[in-house]
Amino acid sequence: LPDAGQARQVGFEQHVAEPRRADPVASGARATRYPHLSDEHRDVIDKAIAHAKAQQHHSAATLRMYEYALRRLANDLGARGQATDIKNHQSLVDHVDAFFPKNDYLKKALNVLRAYHEPDYSATARPAVPSKADAHVLEQVASDSSLASSTRGVYGRSLRRFSEALESRGQTISGLDHNSRTELAEALFPGDKKLRLALQRVHNAEVPEALRPLFDNRADKPPTNPEELLRLEQGFREVLQQR
Incomplete structure (x- = not known):
């Protein structure tokens, strides 16, 4: 009798290999499993999986699932003729949301890829929980149409992390003036230019230009x-x- 675990593995690989059925680009014949996966992308994915394995945060079975998912994603990008840099986390997130919206394994696999490209990012770290008092501050940045969506995402993550750190000290972003914010930002996250830029955006939203x-x-x-x-x-x- 075939091993049940192996059967589940095969079933999973078939699942991650299929985006939404309505998508004509990815529904062609699959004589070759990943015909549009470039050698460059395959190499990066292999290195990301090896990096995650060395961190010992995931089981071997989970990493195999992530590997299949990432290869399928890169293959889909190639099939569409999209020259997306797989180092660009936000671009990959946007693509997955558009074409693989229900594929939770693929979304988690993106964090493994990001952890490989960004050494200070942990694929298993919990998201920062900002103070409720700073909700409107985060909303201001999230709704700033003058910023690219990827920049809004970066600024939002920086501000959530900063808000969480401040709350542990009994403080909030909204309860401090701009100078105090920048001083504390440098003390808590020295050299974080993205946080400084995000705080400047918050300041600009609060103070009229004149x-x-x-x-x-x-x-x-x-x-x-x-x-x-x-x-x-x-x-x-x-x-x-x-x-």
């Missing part, structure tokens, strides 16, 4: 025109009332 020179320590010359000062003072009061 008033930003008042909050800029780098400003060489403060305004001296009485009418300009009066206008800025009125705007400053309005900002304080909104906080």
Whole structure:
């Protein structure tokens, strides 16, 4: 009798090899299992799986499933003629959401690939849980249409991690002024330029553009025109009332 575990494995491989049935690109004959998988992508996937194996966070069976899933994804990208860099995590996430929306194994496999490309990222780490008081701060960045979706994702992750770290100290992003935020960001996450940029976006959303020179320590010359000062003072009061 065939081994039950082996049968389940074969069934899984067939499952991850099939995107949605309505997709005409991936429904062709499969004389070769991965005809559009490039040698470059195969090599990267093999190295990512080997890296995950060395971390000893996953069973051998799970890693085989992830390997099949990633090869199928790379094959699908090749079949569509998409020159997607598989180092670009967000692009892969977007592709999986579009064409493999119910494939949870593939979504988890992307984290293994990301952990290989980003040494400071853990494929098994739990997502950061920000303070509820900072929900509106995160929403501001998430809805910023002037940013690319990948940038919004990066900034959002940085802010969630920062918010979680602050909450452990009894503080929140929304409860601090911009200077205090940047000082704490440097203390808690030294050299994290993405977090600094994200905090600048938060600051810009809070302060009208006309008033930003008042909050800029780098400003060489403060305004001296009485009418300009009066206008800025009125705007400053309005900002304080909104906080």
